[in-house]
Amino acid sequence: MSEASFDVIVIGSGSVGTPAAYFLAKAGLTTAVFDAAASPGRGDNRAAIGGVRATHSDRSKIAVCQESLTIFKTWQETTGDDLLWRQGGYTFVACDDNIESLLKALLVKQRKFGLDIDWVDAARVKELVPGIESNGLRGGVFSPGDGSASPLMSAHSFKVQAERAGAEFHFGEAVKDIKVEDGRATGIVTEGGSYAAKTVILATGADASETGAMAGLDLPVVPDSHEAGVTEAIGQFMDPMVVDLRPEEGSRNFYFYQNSEGQLVFCITPEPPIIGKDRRSTSVFLPQIAKRMVALLPRLRNLKVRRIWRGLYPMTPDGFPIVGHSPDVEGLFLAVGMCGQGFMLGPGLGALIARELSGRATETDQMVLTDLRPDREFAGMEALK
């Protein structure tokens, strides 16, 4: 019996693989997605808090996320599915000199890329974040074009729409091996069988290193973990994602926003990073994040936390994703090392990958694929990771 054959096999139905499947199928490529989990987004997509911004500090991520923003904004119109998209903007608040100068320096760069972001004074920040502690507040940057969506609903909808466009999903079917013959990836072997493909896409998030090894690659992706949570729903009182970059003992920065259900979703970046794949909640997180959030926005003292979780950031040495054709294995396309930004990068990257694999890559796509190529030096460091 001949094995099933596809134009593209995507390994991983997460933040990147699921929208990629949609765009690949839309581009007319026969597409199959494999994931060991029972449904889409069960890796760290579900742990994402849902922020989507184009206001990065480098041209490649800006370009990809600008496209993601367009996809999120138009998704309901295109497909009828509500992803709880909310264009509330992002505000990075400055409560001390260091952060003020850091944000202002970045602002110059970001505006040069044509981003809609500007410095706003303390009074405007107080309007954006009603009840924010005014003592020491300098102002901040605000980018009204950014926003948020529900990662859970997005993964579900991307899957449903991908299926509708012809992609097939194999859940509960873990990939055991990537078949490589004469330096060329020809397909995969799973618990359920063997499948052939012209191109195999690795979109395996925190498992990139292990799945890369199946094709003989040594991918520099090491996950660390961040903790996040969600509160009860309250009346809408603030629109933007609020980011406080001030480091404190035990944490680097934290951020939160109010989703369209009225719930606050929040996350903290531990310092030093907690390396590894442990997704179990620790007792450290709640007292730590609660102090930071209540100090910045005292009214949150009365807001009830409902649920917490821990998610992995698949980090690369320079803080930028690894996206492009593998230089070592032909027919293998890498879309890994999202450094915790897979949710916001995913749709834009998916569209880009579909164009690249169907021979329609644009000049901007080429630029992104150059910047994020797998064999780069990994010498720089992302300023806003």
Add this chain to the structure above:
Amino acid sequence: MSEHRLNQHPILPPPEDAPSIPFYFDGARHLARPGEMISTALFAAGIHVFGHHPRDGAPLGIFCANGQCAQCTVVANGVAVKSCMVPVEENMVVTSCDRAPALPVVEERPEFGETVTETVDVLVIGAGPAGLSAAIEFGKLGMKVLVVDDKDRPGGKLVLQTHKFFGSIEDTKAGTRGIDIAVELAAEVAAFENIELRLLSTVVGVFSDGKVGVVTGGHYFLVEPKGLLVATGAREKQIPFPGHTLPGVYGAGAFQTLLNRDLVTPCRRLFVLGGGNVGLIAAYHALQADLSVVGLAEAMPQVGGYQVHSDKIKRLGVPVYTSHTVLAAHGEEHVEGVTIARVNEKFEVVPGTERSFEVDTLLVAVGLSALDDFIHQAREFGMTMEAAGDAAEIAEASAATFGGRIGALRLARKLGIDVPEVPREWEEKLEVLKARPGAPVTDMAKLPDLGVYPVIRCTQEIPCNPCATVCKKHSIEMRGDPILGRPAFLGPECTGCTKCVTICPGLAITMVDGRKDPDFPIVSVPFEQSGAHVEEGTMVLATGQEGEVLGNFEVVGVKNRKFADRTLLVQLRAPKGMAPLIAGIRMQDPGEMMVPVALLEDGRVPDDTIICRCEHVTAGEIRKSIRSGTRDINEMKAELRVCMGACCGKNCPEHISRLFGELGVEAGEVTGQTIRPLFVEVPFGVFAQGSKEKK
């Protein structure tokens, strides 16, 4: 005093404090008792609707009365709170909650504090019968024990139980009322200096670093125990049917909390769904509070609880509808009626058998499920742990009391304490206490030819033997097993002391005394309703074993013996042939029927029935998702928001599983939801303030 407060009760002492704390609800002034929860004070004011759901405008009120859901949310002094867990404060301004409440702006941040980690040998979660009994064993071993419980008094659900308990006197305090067992166990615990009992303390999370998060009075502590004993009890199962989220549909436990703990009368006329012990006892408790119990429905051909409990309420005048289920609760803002129907052996509704009753309340007592979230998490995190009581396996409180002791010894051994292995006979005894009741039998013992003798109506094997224990003449014998066996009066003699009559938890024994007048003996009937209803010289309607009417008889005496512990003996004079048949006294007439209402087509839960009561997701939405191929509850969460609400995913997973089954999806195909902290919602301010005392 409010007409909705319970001012006299045959068993419970009257409340100590009069309502004196003024507060406001939606502008109107009311009075609460000191320390009373907001929800209770509202019920005392006759208010049952606390808000409306933002999704569909459906009325919301109390559901669990146990801090486990958030159906009773109100806004108190500007902050959204679970009204069943927050006491009324003087001049508190309470408003109903019709949409996501606004978050008030506060000018000053609270004082931050460190979160203290306390180390103990054992943390016992839950101060019910299992937890307290376990603590006593740890106490004897000299271990440092912390017992936490989220209520204001120890005893767990014992504090709701006005009836005498089953089991044996020696091992489980049989014949003592639940409320008193709670006090006795708490006193034993208090005698140990190495046990700290911390009340009003909620366990909110178990974490991967082996620590347990506890909130006490607005302060947050971490406890790092060497061993964890989980005795968290159970939560009440719900069953979805049209109208099941209406205010006025409560779990039986919620009802007992309002009635027996808080001494408010939540209703006037009620119906009970479920013939397990919980439902039967809830009906009995309602009768003790002079509420009308219009009927009780049980889907099985026979009640699942003890026959003696069932007979007890039948004698008082409650119709028990076996092979019946509730089709719907009716009403706009509150329950106004209920429709039941017969079901066949496949539990399908038999068309044409519907009947409706006018009631203001429906109690749901369709079983309990273990509160085992802590167990799963602690196990996942590799903590040294034991579970006891309902958290381990649903059974009677007597089994929980005994199981707590066994669990404690097991955990102590795991922790390397030098204790002997749990004796084999303990394990056997626990199995006996957990035993399901046997099949009812009708072979009544032949009446003895004596001037005075007891008539014992214990019709099935249940773990209970105090009648045999208290008989000074050793004339009552347990046939077969010394505790499970059915008691029989085998003689040789009876002094007529009536101790067997008054200690029987099932009120299944009467005393026939023909010594003065052999032709018209005096029958002593145990009675735990208000004595005001059975004054000497009046006529009462006597009933037989299962409530059959025997006729009117004169009350010739009402005795309140000291040893009887509030169980009255009502003495009726009856002809010789009739006297042994008299088993009880009817106190109410069966309910009036309403006009039958619209019926179900296929006996299945209609599509517009709410399954997730937090987010108001309907059966139809869930069926649609299942039909579209969803097999992972986590994906259903994404799609529909089930399991994402304020109850922290406690209530709907089991109903969703049932819908999967209904559509032919095997349980093995379905991936369950991921359990994560927190178990109950906690404000940021509590975590930020840490363990420090408030300034």
